[in-house]
Amino acid sequence: MNSLLQDLNDEQRLAVTRTDGPLLILAGAGSGKTRTITYKIAYLIGQGICRPENVLAVTFTNKAAEEMRGRVERLLETLESPPLVSTFHSFSVRVLRRHAGLLGYGSDFAICDEDDQKSLLKQVYDELKLQDNLVPIKRTRAVISRAKNQGCSPESYLEGSADPDAPIISSAFKVYQRRLKEANGMDFDDLILLTVQLLSEHDKVRERYASTYKYLLIDEYQDTNLPQFELVKHLASVHGNISAVGDEDQSIYRFRGADINNILRFERDFPGAVVVKLEQNYRSTQTILDAATGLVSHNLKRKGKKLWTAGGKGESIDVFPAESPEAEADFVSRSIYQFQKDSKDRIAVLYRTNFLSRQLEDALRRLQIAYRLLGGVSFYSRKEVKDALAYLRAVRNPNDDISLARIINEPARGIGKTTLDRLWEEARQKHHSLWQTIKEALTSQALPGRAHLALEKFVSLIEVSAPVLESPLDQALRGVLQASGYIQALEKQETEEANERLLNLEELVTAAAEHVQQGLGMTDFLDNAALYSDTDEYDQNASVLLMTLHNAKGLEFPVVFIIGCEEGLLPHSLSVEADDLEEERRLCYVGLTRAQKKIYLTFSKRKRFNRGDVYENSKPSRFLAELPQHLLRDLSARSFQPARAGSGIAPSKTYNTPDSVRHFLEKxxxxxxxxxxxxxxxxxxxxxxxxxxxxxxxxxxxxxxxxxxxxxxxxxxxxxxxxxx
Missing domain, CATH: 2.40.10 (Thrombin, subunit H)
Structure with missing residues (x-):
């Protein structure tokens, strides 16, 4: 066991050997967080401080739990029975399977996934006679989940909400919960809420679990929400030996209900707590660490850390201001091309929102650079993009059965499965297209009144949209999407997902405008899109990875590009309040600390706006101004050549300030x-x-x-x- 401790630095060793009482381990990026947790579990068991069954380690993902479990087993080769390493949800299921009867549920309760929730909410809407086009089911589901993550009941949600739709959503929430219980079902949010309710209302059950688990280790504590915090409090109520590991500077999941205050007020919630800071970094150069620390130090909601490394200073951080989005994508793709001539290092390109990947994907394909999208779908394979392209194909050629079938009920038009199955069967028998069969059925009055009316409106939509195709391609695409009701249906959902889909459609219109400028027509556009979507993830073995900043958390790469460093993108335009801006800054911090050797930050000086041939000026992100300026190198005069090692040059300008942002908006x-x-x-x-x-x-x-x-x-x-x- 002494040899085990020799593998740790002083702070890690202190965190591992401090066994009694509450402990907050502030683990900076790349500081060996997982090693510290697993070594602590091994230390507790190996030193005979407790038995394996007295340890509970909780994290957020099954992957993280499996990794932690595997490391512990390798450290303790003679372990007879492993400690419980679990996710919050898995632990809650374990408890509820034994005690669900105390809450009026059967032990064989069903766990409802997203599709089950949508199906149940549709029944709720039917019962309450609610209309999906007024308050979309997707939005109601998202609001209910957010309310549960904040520990709200239908009544407390209604009382605390300023949303004018709150009375409708609250009534749906109440019936949804009633129907869930009648069906002996729980959704994922219920698993934790009901476990908290169980431990709150039944002292013997709480004492049983709190007594059994003498040592608690909670990973990613900065990402816990209110119900998870309450669960942890109950479990620590007997022994009080809780070790919470986290980094307030990497709290980036507020939109999922994560509450950064849980980690900030740890000492208040657990009196007598000791704080240990893991500040030695084993990933990045000192330049990268100083830049990231300089940025996040502008936040008020933090406890503070000073990351350092024994690995050396490293290269400057390069900033490239592109004249246009195309020039930005060209710079990144050509830089990657140059890098790959000399190195097999993995390269990551990070961005705030998914729509930013489109032009980069196109540029990489042109240079035949293999890439892989991590945690996402390539631009031309995204549902809304494929739907939009199918609309163009169907309006241009209604006899295209594949495209027509894709969009006939997108958005929902009340054309039921039974009606469609009947039409398909008739089309097969007569060897007619689906379009031809629909028109024949309308002429012969062969369909029930409701189905007849819905199909009549659909046929009218396709026929009325046909003349729009005479307009320039980008205008035609926008016109067809508006006429179809597709845009309006997404706008009504008022969810983050719907907003992301709208941005992707706007980017598709931009792509159409680029084809117009190149003298290409609709056939070229549709053919290129089909070829691009032929592979969802272009190459599973590619060394170039594209992903959002959120998906990059927990990963590391020798070279990192962060693109779209502009006001409105990073920070995001929807980040209005101070807390939102602090989270955006933390998100940028996460991106910076993914890099091991080299970082490029890029932005475009102008963006296409509304129509593809109209530009508006954009402003560099305020975060560029908040970085220590002596660590940056301005690549304004360069085209695409990446920097040579050790060529640090002082920047020629300060990129942005809050005052200049305001001045820009005023102009x-x-x-x-x-x-x-x-x-x-x-x-x-x-x-x-x-x-x-x-x-x-x-x-x-x-x-x-x-x-x-x-x-x-x-x-x-x-x-x-x-x-x-």
Whole structure:
């Protein structure tokens, strides 16, 4: 066991050997967090401090739990029975299977997945006579999940919500919970909530588990939500030996309910707690660490760490300001091409939102650079993109059965499966296309009234949209999507996922505009899109990986590019409040600390806006200004050659400041009243929000605003009386 401790640095050793009482281990990026946790478990058991069955280690993913379990077993080769290493959800299931009867459930309760939830909510909507087109089921499901992660019941959610749809959602929430229990079912959020309820209401059950698990180790503590925190408190209520491991600077899941305050107030929640900081980094150069620390030090909600490495200073951080998104993608792809001539190192390209991958994917394909998308789907394989392309194909050629079948009920039009199956069978028998069969059925009045009306509207949509194809390709695509109701259906959902899909469709319109500028037509566009979507993940063995900043957490790469370092992208345009901006800064910090040797930060000076041939200026991210400027090197005068090792050059400019951002927004062309895209506004009921779009509507203004926690609202200014912030 002494040899085991020799593998650790001083701080890790202190964290491992401090066994009694509450302990907060602040583990900086790349500081050996997993090693510290697993060595502590091995130390507790190997030293005879406790038996394996008295240890409970909890983390967030099955993969992390399996890795931790495997490491412990390798450290303790003679282990007869392993300690319990589990996720929060798996542990909750284990407890509930034994005691669900105390809460009125059977021990054979079903765990409902996302599809089950949607199906059940559809039944709830039918019972309450709610309309999906007014308050979409997807939105209701997301709100219910968010409420549960905050420990809210239907009643407390309604009481604390400013959402005008809250009464509807609350009533659906209440019936949903009733139906779940009647079906002896629990969704994933219920698993933890009901375990907390069980331990709160039944003292003997709580004492049994709190007594059994003398030592608790909680991984990624910064990502815990309120119910998870309450579960941990109950489990630590007897012995109080809890070791929480986490990094407040890597708390990036607020949108999932994570509460950074859990780690910030640990000493208050667990009196007598000792704090150990793991600050030695085993991943990155000192330049990278200093840059990341300099950035995140602008946050107020942090406990503070000073990361250091024995690995040397390393290269400067290169910043490339591109003239356009195409130039940005070209720089990144050509830089990667040059890197791959000399090295087999893995390269990661990180971005805030998925739509940013499209132009980069195109550029990599042109240079025949193999890449892989991690945790996502390639741009042309995304559902909404394939739906949009299918609309174009179907309007151009209604006899294209594959495309027509894809979009006939996207969005939902009330054309049932029975009706479609009947039409398909008739089409097969007559060797006709589905389109031809539909028109014949309408002519012969062969369908029931409701199905007849729905199909009649669909046929009219396709036929009326045909003349739109005479417009330039990008305008045609936008027109078809608007006419179909597809855009409007996504806007009504008012969820993060729907907003991401809308951004992807906007990017597809941009791609169409690029084809127009290159003199290419619709056939070229559709053919290229089909070829691009032929492979979902271009090459599983590729050394170039593309992913969002969120998906990069926990990973490391020798070379990292962070693209789209612009206001509105990073930080995201929907990040309005101070807490949102701090989380965006932490997200950038996570991106920086993925790099082992080299970082490139890129941005575009202008972006395409609305139509593909219209540009608006963009502003470098404020985070570039917050980085220590002496660590940056400006690549303005360069084209695509990556930097040579050891060629640190002082930057020629400061990229951005909060004042320059405000000046930039003020210079943009404003609608009457000063309302512009990106401006902050205040609403009496919804609070503070960010303007997404402004349109003149007669003598009034139609303003689209994103309100955090509420969603996207379209408002007429004469009624809304929005005020600029």
């Amino acid at each position: 943009k062309k404003a609608a009457p009243g000063g309302f512009v895209k990106g401006a902050l506004v205040q609403h009496n009921d919804f609070g503070r929000g960010r303007v997404l779009d402004v349109q003149e509507s007669g003598e009034d203004l139609k303003i689209t605003v994103q309100f955090p926690g509420i969603g996207i609202k379209k408002l007429l200014q004469r009624y809304a009386k929005l005020k600029l912030v």
